[in-house]
Amino acid sequence: SGSTSASAAAPRLTQKKIDLRPPLSEKRKKEITEKIAEFVALDMRPVRIVEGEGFKERLRTLEPGYTVPTRATVMDVVHTKYLSIRSDIYMAIQDCEAVSFTTDIWTSLQMEAYLTVTSHFITGDWRLESFVLETKKMEDSHTADHIARELTEIICEWVIPSSKIVSVVHDNAANMVACTNQLVQQPRWGKMKGVRCAGHTLQLCINSALKQDPICRTVAAARRLVSHFKKSAKATTALQEQQKQQNVPLHKLVQDVVTRWNSVYLMLDRLIEQKGPVSAVLTDESVSKRSDRDLELSTSQWRTAEDIVAVLKPMITLTELLSHENNASLSATFPMLMNIKKRHLVVHEDDSRTTKIIKTTLSDEMDRRWELKGPGLEISVYISAAVLDPRFKKLSFLSDDQRDEAYSVVAELAESLTDRSCQEESDTVDPGPTAPKQDAVMAMLLASDEDEEEQDETSEMKVYLKDFTKCNGGPLEWWKKNEDRYPKLSRVAKRFHSIPSTSTPSERIFSKAGFIANKSRSALFPTNVNKLVFLAHNFRRIRQPQV
Numbered sequence: 001s002g003s004t005s006a007s008a009a010a011p012r013l014t015q016k017k018i019d020l021r022p023p024l025s026e027k028r029k030k031e032i033t034e035k036i037a038e039f040v041a042l043d044m045r046p047v048r049i050v051e052g053e054g055f056k057e058r059l060r061t062l063e064p065g066y067t068v069p070t071r072a073t074v075m076d077v078v079h080t081k082y083l084s085i086r087s088d089i090y091m092a093i094q095d096c097e098a099v100s101f102t103t104d105i106w107t108s109l110q111m112e113a114y115l116t117v118t119s120h121f122i123t124g125d126w127r128l129e130s131f132v133l134e135t136k137k138m139e140d141s142h143t144a145d146h147i148a149r150e151l152t153e154i155i156c157e158w159v160i161p162s163s164k165i166v167s168v169v170h171d172n173a174a175n176m177v178a179c180t181n182q183l184v185q186q187p188r189w190g191k192m193k194g195v196r197c198a199g200h201t202l203q204l205c206i207n208s209a210l211k212q213d214p215i216c217r218t219v220a221a222a223r224r225l226v227s228h229f230k231k232s233a234k235a236t237t238a239l240q241e242q243q244k245q246q247n248v249p250l251h252k253l254v255q256d257v258v259t260r261w262n263s264v265y266l267m268l269d270r271l272i273e274q275k276g277p278v279s280a281v282l283t284d285e286s287v288s289k290r291s292d293r294d295l296e297l298s299t300s301q302w303r304t305a306e307d308i309v310a311v312l313k314p315m316i317t318l319t320e321l322l323s324h325e326n327n328a329s330l331s332a333t334f335p336m337l338m339n340i341k342k343r344h345l346v347v348h349e350d351d352s353r354t355t356k357i358i359k360t361t362l363s364d365e366m367d368r369r370w371e372l373k374g375p376g377l378e379i380s381v382y383i384s385a386a387v388l389d390p391r392f393k394k395l396s397f398l399s400d401d402q403r404d405e406a407y408s409v410v411a412e413l414a415e416s417l418t419d420r421s422c423q424e425e426s427d428t429v430d431p432g433p434t435a436p437k438q439d440a441v442m443a444m445l446l447a448s449d450e451d452e453e454e455q456d457e458t459s460e461m462k463v464y465l466k467d468f469t470k471c472n473g474g475p476l477e478w479w480k481k482n483e484d485r486y487p488k489l490s491r492v493a494k495r496f497h498s499i500p501s502t503s504t505p506s507e508r509i510f511s512k513a514g515f516i517a518n519k520s521r522s523a524l525f526p527t528n529v530n531k532l533v534f535l536a537h538n539f540r541r542i543r544q545p546q547v
Contacts, residue, residue: 023065024063024065024066028066029066032059032063032066033069033073033074033077034077034081036050036068036069036074036077037074037077037078037081038081038539040074040078040532041078041081041531041532041535041536041539042535042536042539042540044532044536047071047074047075047078047528048071050068050069050070050071050074051070051071055068056068075528078528078531078532078535079531081535081539082531082534082535085534085535085538085539085542086534088542089119089131089133089538089542090158090159092121092123092129092131092542093119093121093131093158093160093164094159095123095124096121096122096123096124096129096164096494096498097121097122097164097491097494097495098121098122098164098165098166098494098495098498099119099120099121099160099164099165099166099498100119100120100121100165100166100167100168100169100498100499100500101117101118101119101120101133101151101165101167101168101169102117102118102120102168102169102170102197102500102502102503103115103116103117103118103151103168103169103170103176103503104116104170104171104176104503105138105142105147108529112137112526113137113138113142114135114136114137114138114526114529115134115135115136115138115147115150115151116132116134116135116533117132117133117134117135117136117151117154118130118131118132118133118537119131119132119133120498120499120500121494121498122476122493122494122497122498125480126476126477126479126480126483127476128476128497128498129541130500130541131537131538131541131542132533132534132537132538133154133158133534134154134157134530134534135529135530135533135534136150136154136526136530137526137529138150142175143175144175144176144178144179144181144182145182147175147176147179148179148182148183148186151168151179151183152183152186152188152189155188155189156188161190162187162188162189162190162192163190163420164190165189165190165191165192166192166193166495166496166498166499167192167193167194167195167381167498167499168180168183168192168193168194168195169195169196169197169499169500169501169502169503170194170195170196170197170503171196171197171200171503172196172197172200172201172204177194177196180192180194181194193381195330195381195499195501196369197501197502197503198322198329198333198501198502199319199322199323199501199502199503200502200503201369201370202315202318202319202322203260204365204369205361205362205365205366205369206312206315206362208361208362208365209311209357209358209361209362209365210264210308212357212358212361214300214301214304214354215304215308215354215357215358217301218297218301218304218305218308219256219264219268219308221295221297221301222267222268222271222297222301222305223255223256223267224295225271225278225295225296225297226253226254226255226256226267226271227255228292228295229253229278229281230253230255234287235281235287235288235292238281238284238287239253239274239277239278239281242276242277242280242281243274243277245277245280246276246277246280248273248274248276248277249273251270251273251274252270253267253270253271253274253278254266254267254269254270254271255267262312262315262316262319264308264312265308265309265312265313265315265316268305268308268309269309271297271305272302272305272306272309275302278296279296282295282296283296303352303354304354307352307354307355307358308354308358310355311344311345311355311358311359311362312358314340314344315340315362318336318337318340321336322336322501322502323501323502329500329501329502330381330382330385330496330497330499330500330501331382331385331386331388331389331391331392331475331496331497332386332389332391332392332501333382333385333501334370334372334380334382334383334386334397335386335391335392335397337366337370337372338372338397340366341363341366341372342397344359345359345362345363346359347359347360370382377398377402378398378402378403378405378406378409379405379406379409381496381499383395383398383406383409384406384409384410384413384492384496385496385497385499386406387406387407387409387410388410388475388479388489388492388493388496388497389471389475389497390467390469390471390475390478391471391475393464393465407461407465410461410489410492411459411460411461413492413495414460414461414488414489414491414492415488417488417491417492418488418491460486460487460488460489461489463485463486464486464489467482467485469481469482475493475497476497479493479494479497
């Protein structure tokens with residue numbers, strides 16, 4: 001037993017693990033640090049994630065020889081990447097023909113207001129590019145003056161020439177409308193046009209229709225019904241059972257959101273789909289109280305809901321088409337609105353009362369908000385963009401006089417851009433000795449009517465309007481193939497096709513930016529929010545990461 005106790009007391013020998021891997025090279029360390037910075041920016045993670053024990057432990061497992069950098073080091077790398085990509089975007093904008101902007105104001109969870117500005121332009125090879133330029137914290141009240149100052153500061157920081165600026169797309173808020181009205185008057189903004197976001201405008205038209213009676217009462221009743229299921233776990237479980245029994249899709253009910261008109265459509269559409277299971281749960285006394293049973297929609301309300309969904313369905317498609325970021329959508333806006341009015345919103349005798357109310361309200365609101373029947377329609381940016389879209393250039397929805405005026409507006413702009421280019425070239429190039437002008441004067445004096453007619457017939461606009469080359473891949477693809485045939489018009493096309501019809505591109509930033517500026521990032525300075533939003537949106541667009 002003595003020997004046993006002696007052996008028990010003897011120290012245990014443990015074999016030390018020997019790491020045979022070579023130490024990390026400086027190049028590898030730098031590469032990992034850069035990937036961490038990219039991870040923070042692209043996935044919109046809080047920079048403080050590098051200080052978390054879980055993050056450090058994971059990296060120790062993956063790369064034992066690597067020391068996790070501090071928050072400050074990661075932000076330094078983020079800053080370097082920001083400057084590099086900013087430089088690339090700056091050069092791309094300097095090289096482009098024209099640039100448009102989308103802009104809007106959003107609020108972080110800490111109730112701090114930010115202004116995000118996104119640029120849109122057509123590249124030399126006819127790709128539509130969208131890059132976030134700046135996200136600025138709005139220190140003062142959001143007056144038109146203040147927003148105009150901030151926007152002007154941004155285009156000055158980016159050294160964007162006034163001759164390149166085409167438009168600012170914005171929502172219908174009074175301060176944004178007043179702001180663009182101010183910018184139009186400022187020489188720094190050149191011949192800029194303010195364009196109201198088609199998505200917001202459509203939303204206002206539909207909101208007006210949804211406020212009409214009995215539509216508003218049906219929507220309110222549907223909202224109460226969905227809210228009941230959202231708040232009651234018992235009712236939700238019973239709904240799932242009924243869905244299985246009735247072989248109805250296992251979908252959740254959708255609650256509408258006040259700021260998004262399409263959520264009313266989605267709520268009603270889903271409710272109609274789930275009508276059987278919903279009604280079965282409400283009539284089941286073991287699940288629903290008497291007061292719950294009163295939430296059931298009446299027969300006329302179900303019918304009204306079906307009418308609302310039927311009229312609004314094409315509106316959903318229209319909004320999705322207009323909001324498509326990689327499509328030149330401004331040119332399609334008026335043709336699509338006119339088609340919806342002519343083919344979908346026409347009131348028929350056998351339409352229900354609800355359908356007639358929605359159709360009439362929508363049609364009237366579209367006329368009013370887009371001034372579809374007002375004077376000057378033919379000189380609007382929407383019509384000019386449609387002229388330069390081979391799919392819609394016939395402008396069949398306009399009168400002959402309006403159509404001729406629309407073509408003249410675009411043709412004159414094409415000539416003025418060409419004249420300006422010639423002027424700029426003559427300003428920079430030594431013209432050398434002046435050539436004799438005698439021949440030119442003689443030709444002008446002796447020119448016959450036939451010469452003039454022939455010249456007119458061969459003008460780019462005349463030839464373009466008679467050109468029936470197919471436009472299968474959209475207007476940008478068409479212009480890419482036909483640019484050389486229409487050198488003057490193609491420059492104008494690059495201007496008008498740079499204008500998005502909605503401010504959605506800027507708004508998509510808000511969900512990202514709100515995530516970046518949330519509670520876990522409360523220590524971030526506004527400049528860091530700007531850099532992280534900038535990189536999250538632009539990194540993959542300007543530089544595809546190597547796989």
